[in-house]
Amino acid sequence: MYSPTIIFEALMNGLMLGAVYALIALGLTLIYGVLHIVNFAHGALLTVAMYLVWLASDRFGLDPYVAILVVTPLMFAIGYCLQRFIIGPASRGSDNGILLATLGLSIVIQNLLLAGFNSDTRTIATDYAFEIVPLGPLLLSLPRVIGLGVSVVTAVLLWAILNRTDIGKAIRAVAKEKLGASLVGINVAHVYAMTFAIGTACLAIAGGLLMPSFYVSPTTGAAFVLVAFTIVVLGGMGSIPGALIGGLLIGVVEAISSLFLGDSLGQIGIFLIFILVLLVKPTGLFGARA
């Protein structure tokens, strides 16, 4: 069959790509954990982040990794405004309302991008996109190695924000007990918007990590968002370590199954995991509550 080197390399590929998946899932799971909603606009917002990175590189000559520093606050602001001024007021707290408002939002965003950028595929050419990091017999792609590193650092940072800062404490308080939090004077609408903003800012980092080796078109985010859903469900909705481990796991499963089954059927594997987890253990691996 395949030599151990190849299998080991597929494993590494899976880990490295899975780390970026995890980053996308982190935002989604954070939003779920606090607002208890599935954000269907997440994929479209990833596409927005990728376009912003592309614009920064194409118009201002910024390196995609440097662009992350600019795009992250931008995405943070976009996320805050969307939740504070559109999703929050429109849904008036009803679960179905939020579900549908984010779905409507994703359609609006995707088609605004189509109107603005048309359907052409955009890519960024960098010197280092084709660099490899030789690790023994393995040839690891440099952008992927960077992706793995930055994703893990981001997850740790996110964990630190939630556990070590005031806003983090407020977020955790609202997630646990919304009514109680508002009684002790926490502005719930603001905390919701901050959560959404942090979740959206994660996408800016993911966008910057993807662009050196991937492309962007108005529908690109959709390719990643279903995987992100799977990861969130697998790791347990709302669990940050769950998203990180779930992402790495899904990346490895995808890599190994595509090595042995082919990429097409590998996709079914992901959905089957998704369905099975929902049916058997909807709280996922690390989820606290259903």
Place this chain on the structure above:
Amino acid sequence: MKKNFEFIAALAFLGVVGIAAIAGLPGNILNLLIFMMIIALTAQGWNVLGGYGGLSSFGHAAFFGTGAYTTTILQTSFGINAWVGLVCGVILGAAVGAMIGFLSFRAGLKGSYFALITLAFAEVLRILANSWDFTGGAAGMMVSINNGFAYLQFSDRRWFLLILIGFVAGGLLLTRWLERSAFGAYLIALRENDQAAQALGVDIFKIKMQAITLSAAITALAGCLYVQNFLFIDANVAYGSWISIEALFAAIVGGAGTMLGPLIGSVLLLGLGEITKSFSGGIAGVDLVVFGIILILCVAFAPNGIRGFVADLWYRRKSRGKAM
């Protein structure tokens, strides 16, 4: 009384459309009306589960596609009559609904979880239909052109539109029955508060199962009729997320959990789509941007859809009139 009035008004509207079609409409209008009716029927199916039962499915494509593939395969591979194919398509679509319902309701899924799992089932079916040989794989399948009532294809499409109008009217009747039946009352009860309904002795699992089966059957019927009109399907058409979204859009914008909602929604949305397309100056996507904004506005300002919005205004005016 009000419900009666609405029912009669909807039938009258369908009647006028039918008469106008017989009197002669240009082909492009006829085509649009046919598509509106197919979407209306799909949304009527969604409305039973998502509107009355409050279980928002994001994967009604699973039922639409099963109906469409069943009748196509039976006709092309086994030479079975189109009407028999249609009945089988509806039955199989309902069976898929029952299966998905059994698995997800047993696990107690609702809300976002239910939306996600329906989406995942539809995606699995899409990938399978795209790779299996007996569904024609990625090449899709064609129903051969044979005009005549027995083939459910007509060289004069006015007949096909009339048949569709008949099915949509049937959907209205069914919803009217639902609103008056004990089953409908239980369904609404579990939408409002499933734990309370259960405490009162309603077998919510059974009610949900019945609702998803009925809902899937109606949407599968729409899938069968889609094939009879376009004579071609592939995995992305039959099981693609577009139809799931179209169904949910039409029902919610028109008024989820109301008899008229799906019909109003599909007529308005598709009509509006044609209008924005002609004003959008050829810029891609503008019509869909308008769609998305309408959905958000509906969620924000008309949670009961256009039908609910209009009914509220109507009711307020009337009650004010009585009070004075």
Place this chain on the structure above:
Amino acid sequence: MKKLTNSVSRRTVLKVGGVSAMVLAAPGLSRAQAPTVKIGLLQPMTGGFAGDGDLARIGAEYAIKEINDAGGIKSLGGAKLELLIGDSRSNAEAGAQATEQLKADGAAIVVGGFASGISMTATQAAARYELPFIIDCAVSDALMTRNLKNVFRFNPSFSMAADVALKNLVTINDASGKAAKTVAIVHEDGLLGSGLAKLMQARLPALGFEVVEAISHPTPARDMSNVVLRLRSLQPDLIIPSHYFNEFVLFARTLQQQRVKPKGGIYALFGGAASSYRFVKEFPEAAEGVMDVNHWGDPKNPTNDKLMQAVQAAGKFYAYNAPINYSVVKVAAQALEFAKSAESGAIIEALQKNEFDSGVMPYGKSKFDATGQNVNALPLNTQVQGGQIKVIYPEQFAQAKPKFPANG
């Protein structure tokens, strides 16, 4: 549809400037003087394939202008042609609806279709009115098996193209002393890729190639590194890919990144990006040496160069949609000329009975058989050499010698 035609022109005017404004306004001005015949162009102007539709429009408008400048349709008293654009929005239902609209707006004949699914429903809609319809570049074999007498296909079908691709591959490989023996197929799991993979697996062994693996992937693909990893372990002499633009870009970049260079190179059939100057300009290194069998204009026809310039002037990257739609409009105009009438029946009869100049396509005289297929349609072999897409085979159209094995 009028609205759309006007506004598309308006956009073009903004981009191209005043000169083309005169050109585009010309059909409108001349309408008052001579009768006009409307030709419908069904293309995806919006949605996923909007870029293709736009190139097709440039080609078709170029042809319309040429015909009108040369005095219109002579057998109809110098009638001028007017282009109506129907937007299929990149999906099958909208394709049928747009065809209905073209009919309602008075199109005498419709050309285009682009993708197989759209062409399927659009030609069926046209069949209800016996509206003549010439398909531009949809390749599915099933399209021409429906006995629709109003439907014609200008371009080669999938199996015709595959025959040519295999025959040319054998010739090129033999000339190199059979440099390539093992082949890996990498394909998307949709209509295009799966069909190709099935056919290649059936035919290649008899031609002396060993198919070591057929790897399928979904569209859109998130990652190609595992596909490339398998290729690195299999070490085929030649890779035959078949996928759309984005996936090809991803695939070629991953090959380059993972230092996988099959000796024989990459030999694509309808390989989206390999015949697109966008890819060649953006990733010259990944594109170098890639061979493709695809719709392509005859490079020795001077009009082809002019078309290429027109596309570049509009700020676009040249691809086959422009020459093929230029040519299919030319065929439609000749059919009108033969028919001496804008009636459907007469145009269909003219298409069935006559031979046509093929514009800039390398088809010699186009002739439609009983199923409506152009029997002389022929794809060309191209190869990216020195940052240019060169025709390398067959010899009468070749601009350069094949470099094979590409990495030998």
